[in-house]
Structure formats: structure tokens, C-alpha cells
Amino acid sequence: MSDQIQEQVKEAQRNILAHLASYEMAMAELYAAFAECIPEHRMAWEKMAEEERGHARMVSGLDAFLARGFLFHNIGRFDVGTMDDHVRAMEQFRKASLMDGIDISKAGKIALEAEASILEGGFYQVVESDSREFQIMAKHLSDSTTKHVDRLREMLSSAGPNRSPPCE
Numbered sequence: 571m572s573d574q575i576q577e578q579v580k581e582a583q584r585n586i587l588a589h590l591a592s593y594e595m596a597m598a599e600l601y602a603a604f605a606e607c608i609p610e611h612r613m614a615w616e617k618m619a620e621e622e623r624g625h626a627r628m629v630s631g632l633d634a635f636l637a638r639g640f641l642f643h644n645i646g647r648f649d650v651g652t653m654d655d656h657v658r659a660m661e662q663f664r665k666a667s668l669m670d671g672i673d674i675s676k677a678g679k680i681a682l683e684a685e686a687s688i689l690e691g692g693f694y695q696v697v698e699s700d701s702r703e704f705q706i707m708a709k710h711l712s713d714s715t716t717k718h719v720d721r722l723r724e725m726l727s728s729a730g731p732n733r734s735p736p737c738e
């Protein structure tokens with residue numbers, strides 16, 4: 571690969587990582603809003619919001635692998651436009667929740683969809699790198715996302731109807 575092409579590939583990969591970090595950050599902000607809106611489950615949402623911030627930081631840190639000369643494999647199949655659409659949708663849900671309130675079953679479903687599309691997209695499973703450190707981070711991100719799905723399912727199955735009032 572010529573230096574120039576290598577630089578272009580790196581730049582494209584950096585761009586995809588930045589979008590993925592925004593996706594994780596949008597989830598953090600959405601969950602922080604749910605924590606405000608659903609006092610009965612405030613701590614659970616706050617904890618997940620904090621973990622999503624951690625995911626965003628971790629994904630942002632993946633840039634360092636590019637700087638060190640590792641490229642990612644299979645990353646090109648991720649479409650930044652689709653990620654942008656998801657980020658915008660989460661932002662709208664966040665604003666609507668703060669303005670109108672939201673009940674746990676709706677919040678849980680929105681969150682489950684956001685987590686599931688990360689898993690279905692398979693970013694943390696299909697993206698590969700020759701760096702062993704990356705494999706460890708990807709596994710952590712994938713496991714943590716799966717745990718959120720389990721926790722959300724549990725939250726949903728134990729939730730009664732408890733629509734919160736507007737909370738901003």
C-alpha cells in the first residue's frame with residue numbers, strides 16, 4: 571500500500587471511529603436523560619450512562635492504534651450516514667423525554683434498540699486488528715453491550731406502568 575493510500579485509509583477509519591464514539595456518547599446522554607425522567611430506576615440508568623461514557627472514551631482511544639501503524643479490517647462496511655441517523659434519533663428521543671416525560675417501558679425499548687443495533691452491526695465482533703490490545707478492548711465493548719441488553723430486558727420485565735411527568 572502506498573503511503574498516500576495508507577493515509578487515506580487511516581483517515582477513513584478515523585472517521586468511522588469518530589462516528590462510533592458519537593453513537594456511544596449519544597447513548598450516554600440518552601440514558602442520563604432517562605435517569606432524570608424515571609426516578610424509580612435512576613441509579614440503573616446513571617450506571618449505564620457512565621458505562622456508555624466509558625465506551626465512548628474507549629472507542630475514541632482506538633485512534634491510537636492507527637497512529638501506531640495498525641489498520642483495522644472489516645471496518646469499511648460501517649456506514650457513517652447510518653450511524654448519524656441513529657445519533658439524531660437518540661437526540662430526538664432525549665429531548666422528547668426531557669420535555670414530555672417517558673415511561674420505563676418506552677425508555678427500555680428505545681435503549682434496547684440502540685444497544686441491539688450495535689450488536690447486530692457487529693462492530694465489536696467483525697472489526698479486527700493485528701493488535702492484541704484491540705482484541706481485548708473489542709471483547710470488553712461487546713461483552714458490556716450484551717450485559718446492557720440483559721439488564722434492560724430485566725428492567726423491562728419487572729417494570730409496571732409509571733409514566734413520569736415532564737422533567738426539565
Ligand SMILES: [Fe+2]
Nearest residue numbers: 594622625715
Ligand atoms: Fe456502549
